[in-house]
Amino acid sequence: MSGAHHGFEDLLRELAPQVLAALVRRHGAFDACEDAVQEALLAAALQWPEAGVPDSPLGWLVTVASRKLVDQVRSEAARRRREDALALATPQSALLAHAADAVPASDRDDSLALLFLCCHPSLSAPSRIALTLRAVGGLTTAQIAAAFLVPEPTMAQRISRAKQTLKSAGTALSLPEGPECAERLAAVRHVLYLVFNEGYTTTGGTGLTSLELSTEAIRLTRLLHRLVPEDTETAGLLALMLLTDARRPARTGPHGEPVPLAEQDRRRWDRRLIAEGVDLISRTLPRGQVGPYQLQAAIAAVHDEAEDTDSTDWPQILALYDLLEQFGPNPVTSLNRAVAVAMVQGPAAGLDLLAELEGDKRMARHHRFVATRAHLLEMLGRHEAAALAFREASRRTASAPERRHLTRRARRLESAM
DSSP states (O other), rough: HHHHHHHHHHHHHHHHHHHHHHHHHHHHOHHHHHHHHHHHHHHHHHHHHOOOOOSSSSHHHHHHHHHHHHHHHHHHHHGGHHHHHHHHOOOOHHHHHSTTTTSSSSOOHHHHHHHHHTTTTTSOHHHHHHIIIIIISSSOOHHHHHHOOOOOOHHHHHHHHHHHHHHHHHHOOOOOHHHHHHHHHHHHHHHHHHEEEEEHHHHBSSOOOHHHHHHHHHHHHHHHHHHTOOOOHHHHHHHHHHHHHTHHHHBBBSOOOOOOGGGGGGGOHHHHHHHHHHHHHHGGGGGSSOOOHHHHHHHHHHHHSSSSSSTTHHHHHHHHHHHHTTOOOOHHHHHHHHHHHHHOOOOOHHHHHHHHTOOOOOTTTTHHHHHHHHHHHTTTTTTHHHHHHHHHHHOOOOOHHHHHHHHHHHHHHHHHH
16 A cells, blocks of 8 residues: 555656646746645545546646636635636636546646746745745655755745745746756756755755655656756766765665765665666767766766776776866865875875865865865874864764764774774
8 A cells, every 4th residue: 555655646746747837837826826736736645545546647637726726716805806817817618618537638748847937047046946846846845844954834934935936026937048048957957956965965964865855856857858858967967866876775874874985885786777877978978068967977977887996997087077177166076076186196185185175165164075184184094183083074064974973983093093
């Protein structure tokens, strides 16, 4: 029964953006349409397990959501004008003549336009993420709030403000054209990238990962790739997610503690995801339009195809990081490049690069910067300095599993002195 329940959830999550896009295109009023779709999804979640999935689940949801929307508008006397406009836009026959499971008149998939709408320039990055997960991902407000470790009312207010911002901006469900299209597509990719990263290594809380977030990011990126198959950076982003997520089974120990890449049991890596990711990036890179996501995916592929750390092609990884840095300064890229330099030229060379990074306020006090310095000091045999650095890193992280892991590494070095 549990498997069937998850099957219903997966189907509803897949259909949610298509239903919302259909309503927004027909009626406008993103905020009201989104509420109506949530009610329709709830109705389906309650009815389908008992009555069975309709022959046309999408048609069922669109029809029920449309009826919910009309009921909602009619119940608000203060919005009589909106009711009149909706009545004109939706003939009564369209609501009464067809069964809820009838095949919709159009098979048009506006999911990409909906993704673009949720990543509108007028919204802040946190609002884009929240609205995308709610409207396109089908996650509940409670699920999004739990994933980002904020109270549900706080997340509800954030989503509500985002919907009001879109309403005030008078946005329509349509694909932008020309340079604006490329800019908005880049924003969509960035939102999905942030969602995946937060799911793969949470920034706080008691767990190292949030499987629901990273899984949803992969699902939405698959959708985006299907809608824009010729976009090489979208393909690169999907490959990066697959190649990174393939390591998830080996990333944590029996008590939830993080396991560094060099110590992971690579037999536990998901070879199916690795094969899919390698195939995708191998077909994408030769096309010549190389971007940051493709380069990060290529780096992940080199790691995933190596039998162990010693057999990793570190010179190739360093060359890829050199290319990645040409796309602009990024402290995380510089930090990772320092590790690659340490593996190729020795830990002292890596520490020299870290010393240059200390002037970057975004990274100097970040726990991963300090933890990397501690690791390179340990490689040099400077165990006392490494132990102090590991303890400093443990104090700076908000993640409980990472804090315990860094503290254990400090204690291990201290006991060996």
